[in-house]
Amino acid sequence: SGVSYMLENREMMMRLFPELFAQHRIAPVEQYPEALLDTLQSVAGPYCEGEPVVAVLTPGYFNSAYFEHSFLADQMGVELVEGSDLFVRDNFVFMRTTEGPQKVDVLYRRIDDSFLDPLCFRPDSTLGVPGLMNAYRAGTINLANAVGTGIADDKQVYMYVPKMISFYLGEEPILKNVETYACGEPDACAYVLDHLSELVVKEVHGSGGYGMLVGPAATRQECADYAERIKANPGGFIAQPTLSLSTCPTFVGNGIAPRHVDFRPFVLSGDRVRIVPGGLTRVALTEGSLVVNSSQGG
Numbered sequence: 001s002g003v004s005y006m007l008e009n010r011e012m013m014m015r016l017f018p019e020l021f022a023q024h025r026i027a028p029v030e031q032y033p034e035a036l037l038d039t040l041q042s043v044a045g046p047y048c049e050g051e052p053v054v055a056v057l058t059p060g061y062f063n064s065a066y067f068e069h070s071f072l073a074d075q076m077g078v079e080l081v082e083g084s085d086l087f088v089r090d091n092f093v094f095m096r097t098t099e100g101p102q103k104v105d106v107l108y109r110r111i112d113d114s115f116l117d118p119l120c121f122r123p124d125s126t127l128g129v130p131g132l133m134n135a136y137r138a139g140t141i142n143l144a145n146a147v148g149t150g151i152a153d154d155k156q157v158y159m160y161v162p163k164m165i166s167f168y169l170g171e172e173p174i175l176k177n178v179e180t181y182a183c184g185e186p187d188a189c190a191y192v193l194d195h196l197s198e199l200v201v202k203e204v205h206g207s208g209g210y211g212m213l214v215g216p217a218a219t220r221q222e223c224a225d226y227a228e229r230i231k232a233n234p235g236g237f238i239a240q241p242t243l244s245l246s247t248c249p250t251f252v253g254n255g256i257a258p259r260h261v262d263f264r265p266f267v268l269s270g271d272r273v274r275i276v277p278g279g280l281t282r283v284a285l286t287e288g289s290l291v292v293n294s295s296q297g298g
Helices: 003-016 018-023 032-042 066-076 132-138 149-153 161-169 186-194 220-232
Strands: 054-057 079-081 086-089 092-095 106-109 142-144 199-203 237-241 247-252 255-269 273-283
Touching: 003 018, 003 032, 003 066, 003 273, 032 054, 032 066, 032 106, 032 255, 032 273, 054 066, 066 079, 086 132, 092 132, 186 220, 186 237, 247 273
Parallel strands: 054 079, 054 106, 106 142
Antiparallel strands: 086 092, 199 237, 247 255, 255 273
């Protein structure tokens, strides 16, 4: 998520600072919705007849990213649907329209795995589509991203990515991983507990910048309390050295000052890999902070 920020921010920058774009060779990003649609259509399955029908599956307007769901659907020229707009018949997925049922070939789903299909995952889910996973298994519809891909965002899986690249591709990664300690391993856990004041420790299943400890910025008591949490559930934590994030001139209350930033690239992978010449930059607005998450003031 976050690609709509990239698109909207670029549009505003072009309006406010046209001279920057006239004086410099800045690659465009406005073709992203078209590239996304091409990628989604390219993964349509063998049961697709004619031009693939794509729809964006959203949990609804109460979701914090609903603007992005509706924005991308509008930009791609496809339907934005909720679970109640879809039904499964004979292992094919249809959406309800004013002209009758229309078969869907690809769903760009913005719903977590556990809510996708109440017959397969959470039975109390009203956001998903009963029978969707049966259609997916039958190959009559494709889901993007595929069910289970969230494991790639798991903090503990991250530390094994170089070995995966070596095993499956027979190559060495070009970009090195940040050294990561899995507290579920006794030796690593002992090291982390002895060096808490130097490390950044995160919950394996945490997100949004919550539940983490930035050792150099923590008090001695905070480190001691966090150590007890690690001892109670070592497998639930990983630790990394404190990185020196890049800084960017940022407008703050008293003028312009450096603030830490990170960068989220957007990559589309279907019939080929497309890397968008732009991305989402997040900033830690609090002076000295390394937490860039918007839910934490970034």
